[in-house]
Amino acid sequence: MSIRYSVVVPVYNEEAVVKECYVRLTAVMESMQEPYELLFINDGSRDKTEEMIDCLVEQDKRVRLVTFSRNFGHQAAISAGIDLSCGQAVILIDADLQDPPEVIPKMAEKWKEGYDVVYGKREKRKGESLFKRVTAKVFYRFLASQTDMDIPVDTGDFRLIDRKVCDVLSGLTEKNRYVRGLVSFAGFRQIGVSYVRDERFAGETKYPFRKMLNFAMDATTSFSKKPLKIAGYMGTVLSIASFVYLFVALYQKLFTDRTVSGWASIVSIMLLFNGVTLMILGIMGEYIGRIYDEVKNRPLYIIKEKNGFSEEE
Ligand code: UDP
Ligand code: MG
Numbered sequence: 455m456s457i458r459y460s461v462v463v464p465v466y467n468e469e470a471v472v473k474e475c476y477v478r479l480t481a482v483m484e485s486m487q488e489p490y491e492l493l494f495i496n497d498g499s500r501d502k503t504e505e506m507i508d509c510l511v512e513q514d515k516r517v518r519l520v521t522f523s524r525n526f527g528h529q530a531a532i533s534a535g536i537d538l539s540c541g542q543a544v545i546l547i548d549a550d551l552q553d554p555p556e557v558i559p560k561m562a563e564k565w566k567e568g569y570d571v572v573y574g575k576r577e578k579r580k581g582e583s584l585f586k587r588v589t590a591k592v593f594y595r596f597l598a599s600q601t602d603m604d605i606p607v608d609t610g611d612f613r614l615i616d617r618k619v620c621d622v623l624s625g626l627t628e629k630n631r632y633v634r635g636l637v638s639f640a641g642f643r644q645i646g647v648s649y650v651r652d653e654r655f656a657g658e659t660k661y662p663f664r665k666m667l668n669f670a671m672d673a674t675t676s677f678s679k680k681p682l683k684i685a686g687y688m689g690t691v692l693s694i695a696s697f698v699y700l701f702v703a704l705y706q707k708l709f710t711d712r713t714v715s716g717w718a719s720i721v722s723i724m725l726l727f728n729g730v731t732l733m734i735l736g737i738m739g740e741y742i743g744r745i746y747d748e749v750k751n752r753p754l755y756i757i758k759e760k761n762g763f764s765e766e767e
Contacts, residue, residue, distance in 0.1 A: 459483065459490040459562070460544045462535030464528055465507070466497040468549045470656035472506045475549045476517070482555040486562060492517045494549075495535050498525035511762040518762035526755040528661070529631045529672070532611055534755050536620045536633075544620050546611045546633075551655040553612035560647050561614040570619050570642035573634070574612040574649050581653025593670050600678035605638045606646060613637070629747040629754060632673040639677075675744055682741065685734040692730060699723070 461479055465472065476492070483490045494507050496519060510517045520538055522531070532546050543565055547553050553574060561572040579587050594607040611634055615623075622640045623633070638644070661669070674681065706716070 456489070457491050457541045458488040458543065459486070460493055460535075460539030460541030461490060461558075462493050462495065462532060462539055462544055462546050463549050464495045464497055464531035464535065465499060465503050465549045466525060466528070466531070466660045467499045467501045467503060468657060468660075469499075469502040469506060471550050471654075472503055472510075474655055475551055476510055478551060479547070479555045480514070482558055486559055490516060491539065491541060493535055493539050494519045495531040496521040497527065497531040498522045508761060515762070519760070520757055521759045521761075523756040523758040527665070528611075529633050529669075530755040532633055533623070533631055534757070536615070537624045538760075539620070542617050544615045544617070546613055546615070548610075548612065550657065552652050553610065554649060554652055557612075557647060557649045558614070564645055564647065565614055565616065568643065569645045570616040571637055571640075571644040572614040573606060573609050573637070573644065573646050575606065575646040576608045576610065576651045577648045579651040582651075586659075589666065593673075597670075597673055597677070600674055600680045601635075603635065603638055603677055605635050605677065609634060609646065610651075612649075616642070618642070627748075627751075628676065629752070630672040630676060630744050631754070632669075632676045635673060635677045671740055672744075675740055681737045685737050688730060689734060692727065696723070696727070 461483065463475065463479070468475070472494075479492060483492070492514075494517070496504050496507065498521075504519070504521055507517070507519045511519055520534060522534070535546065536544055543562070545558055545561065547555065547558075557574060561574070564572040579590070591608070594609075597605060598607055613634075615637065619637065619640050619642050623636055626636055628636075703716075
């Protein structure tokens with residue numbers, strides 16, 4: 455019988471959670487009584503993650519493992535999962551059990567009702583630092599304000615995606631991927647189910663601040679040109695202001711004797727303008743860097759090894 459569900463789990467140095475993740479996912483998937491595969495994408499882990507999953511592949515023929523040649527990042531890992539899975543519906547879920555597998559049957563129900571994408575909406579986030587919760591809240595709202603597309607807020611990559619949407623996603627070649635944005639871009643019938651995001655089962659977050667910032671940049675630059683527009687507006691407003699000030703300066707020079715005492719104003723204007731110019735250059739740089747990535751057209755990920763796939767796949 456053909457595979458009904460593919461559960462895609464990206465793992466990066468997750469030796470502390472792999473076992474429990476397998477147990478919880480297997481329990482849930484077995485309860486659904488339909489053929490499934492459990493596809494782990496090892497994103498260049500340097501701990502025992504790979505060996506542990508190799509063992510699982512030996513024991514359980516529903517488990518498959520794809521190992522990257524190095525760390526390519528979470529978004530590349532789930533993209534690979536979408537590309538390499540073969541189920542009629544693909545479920546993306548984190549390995550750390552923050553997204554409870556018990557929500558999957560609810561998603562499957564919606565899918566059977568005819569929805570093509572069922573995304574998990576985080577009602578609450580447990581056991582995460584105040585910093586993470588606040589930055590996440592701000593980020594989702596900032597992104598929503600910047601883009602014209604309808605990307606649901608407080609929604610991670612935990613979701614069920616129908617094969618036809620997966621095919622659309624696999625066909626998109628962009629490099630700095632914000633997968634949940636791309637899913638919105640794809641369209642089709644989408645719906646959310648609410649859940650409470652748990653604490654990490656074990657281990658620590660693999661998203662340090664640097665990766666979070668980069669992720670936010672990818673999301674914004676992929677789905678909005680507004681920062682460029684704002685840069686343009688800012689330039690225009692400041693040009694007009696400085697033009698007006700030109701007349702003030704000329705007036706002072708010609709009709710008063712206060713010209714020499716202008717040091718403070720000149721320095722502050724210089725600092726302001728240099729700052730704004732550099733900021734605008736920075737925004738443009740972010741976009742240009744991403745154009746550069748697209749032009750180079752390097753692969754999104756490189757596979758070192760596959761384990762548990764049958765011959766014809
Ligand atoms: N992950 C990955 N590559 C990375 C970083 C993370 O494959 O470079 C995986 C990680 O193993 C986990 C998921 O992505 O399964 C989410 O990561 P994490 O739980 O650390 O992120 P957080 O929940 O803290 O945002
Ligand atoms: Mg997590």
